[in-house]
Amino acid sequence: MKSLAELQAIRDRMRGQIELRESGDDRIRVVVGMATCGIAAGARPVLNAFLEEVAKRQLKNVTVSQTGCIGVCRLEPIVEVYVPGQEKVTYVKMSPDKVASVVSEHLVNGRVVTEYTIGAAE
Amino acid sequence: MKEIALHVLDIAQNSISARAVHLDVTLEEGAEALTLTIADDGVGMSPELLAQVSDPFTTTRTTRKMGLGLPLLRLAAEQTGGSLSIESAPGVGTTVTAVFLTNHIDCPPLGDIAGTVVLLIQGAPELELVYNHRRGDKLSHLDTRELRALLGPQVSLSEPEVILWLRDYLQEQEALLSDT
Numbered sequence: 418m419k420s421l422a423e424l425q426a427i428r429d430r431m432r433g434q435i436e437l438r439e440s441g442d443d444r445i446r447v448v449v450g451m452a453t454c455g456i457a458a459g460a461r462p463v464l465n466a467f468l469e470e471v472a473k474r475q476l477k478n479v480t481v482s483q484t485g486c487i488g489v490c491r492l493e494p495i496v497e498v499y500v501p502g503q504e505k506v507t508y509v510k511m512s513p514d515k516v517a518s519v520v521s522e523h524l525v526n527g528r529v530v531t532e533y534t535i536g537a538a539e
Numbered sequence: 540m541k542e543i544a545l546h547v548l549d550i551a552q553n554s555i556s557a558r559a560v561h562l563d564v565t566l567e568e569g570a571e572a573l574t575l576t577i578a579d580d581g582v583g584m585s586p587e588l589l590a591q592v593s594d595p596f597t598t599t600r601t602t603r604k605m606g607l608g609l610p611l612l613r614l615a616a617e618q619t620g621g622s623l624s625i626e627s628a629p630g631v632g633t634t635v636t637a638v639f640l641t642n643h644i645d646c647p648p649l650g651d652i653a654g655t656v657v658l659l660i661q662g663a664p665e666l667e668l669v670y671n672h673r674r675g676d677k678l679s680h681l682d683t684r685e686l687r688a689l690l691g692p693q694v695s696l697s698e699p700e701v702i703l704w705l706r707d708y709l710q711e712q713e714a715l716l717s718d719t
Binding site: 418419422423425427428451452453454456457461462464465469471472483485 | 548
């Protein structure tokens, strides 16, 4: 049984890490489309999978956030990845099982997973 | 939308877009009905907009914050013999209430409501979100003000580790509702 008091232990563990973080400009941003179209297409488990992978790998330079309708509803769930100094990469028709390879290849090793991108789908 | 929880995730985004500071998400389960209430203190809607929001054809892109979300929720609720009502006033906020008759064959399952609530927090960590889910005399409850008091000012509620812990915590609370 979990107790809310455990949050204080998480807080104490994280305080030290937050100070070591890179400043806002150097962070990789992962943005998941969470409008009606995205949610209906299965964006919630995709977002969850990103949070799990980022936490598991302790990626302190990655921010996972949500946005509204990106505008290509038929290709949802859509995930945009912004690496500082590089062009935005748009992944389409995402599913939780594709997330691990995007995280390990793109976010960690810097290689775009071309087969999942909008360029490959269209 | 295969789950009521997905509607919650979708409709609550409207409240966030409407710059709500406080959001109450309440589920009340009785013998025959599940009542979902999403109440915010956001900008609210004019009577003209309020009259249109359930119509998917007149509302698309008249304002960006509205679209198919409310019409889909209305359809899902009415298909079970239930109903949808929206109260709203500019400057006061908006309350959406959906009633699902749970014995109806078309009633969708509640689904992963813990996953929904924590992703709402992840997307809007500054929001005062109060979640209450009552089933009989049992209650599953979460209040982001209490969580923030425990976490202190440095650690955001949107941190992946915090969100994943909250998901497990809330899933346990939800499971307790089913224990007899």
